[in-house]
Amino acid sequence: MYGTANVLFRIDNCYIELLAPTGQSEDSPWNRELNGRLDTVGEGLYAIAMGTSNIATTVQEIRAGGIDIADAADGDGVDEQTGARREWANARMPVKDTRGVPAFVIEHRSPADALPMAPSISPDGTAVHALDHTVIAYSNKECLKLWHETLGLDLRHTLDHKGRSLHFLLLGESILELVGETDPKEPGERDILWGVAYRVKDVPATVERLRAVGVGVSEPRDGNAPDTIVADLKRGFSNDVRTLLIQKEVK
Secondary structure: OOOOOEEEEEEEOEEEEEEOOOOOOOHHHHHHHHHHHHOOOOOOOOOOEEEEEHHHHHHHHHHHOOOOOOOOOEEEEEEEOOEEEEEEEEEEEOOOOOOOOOOEEEOOOOOOOHHOOOOOOOOOOOOOOEEEEEEEOOOHHHHHHHHHHHHOOEEEEEEEOOOOEEEEEEEEEEEEEEEEOOOOOOOOOOOOOOOOOOEEEOHHHHHHHHHOOOOOEEOOEEEOOEEEEEEEOOOOOOOOOOEEEEEEEOO
């Protein structure tokens, strides 16, 4: 239907989805945009999916905010391993209205367990178990207006750090972090879906495990937030996706 192949990893507070074009349904807007992204930018972070329990109402509210969101479209898929069928409806927002960051809303119409939790193949404490935050690098303060006022995400905290403003908004059970210059001299028209931070229970052990299989990871260090330890995947090991591992509630 959409002309894509999908691999989903359900973790504690969301799911991570890998997308690839199949060459089928080339007239699908998903297929066209995904191919265009791969041709011009390459692999990497692609879009933010925001869940809703009532997509019809959500579409109306987003349109009332001035975003020309598409009508909701039904979708379904079959898990190749379990045979479970999942059904959903989603609606895409045009990137011209989201400052260049692909985003859509989705209503799941199947039981949650139709998508089982991703099994861990690593020792306890060294596997990703949740999404902590997603980062958008912005070039214009209109970015905050879009996500906070127009799309209605709850602004939890703002701080200035070394000439940059960081805004933390609640996105489901994770955080959307907007990062940009406090006073941009030349405000831009487009923002960038820049990076992700994943929670693990033991950062030092995770670093050790990843290095053992050849993945480049920084040394563990204290995080900016109190009682956290973090480490970064090095460039070349994450398709240029800035990826942070974070351990919270350090004893």
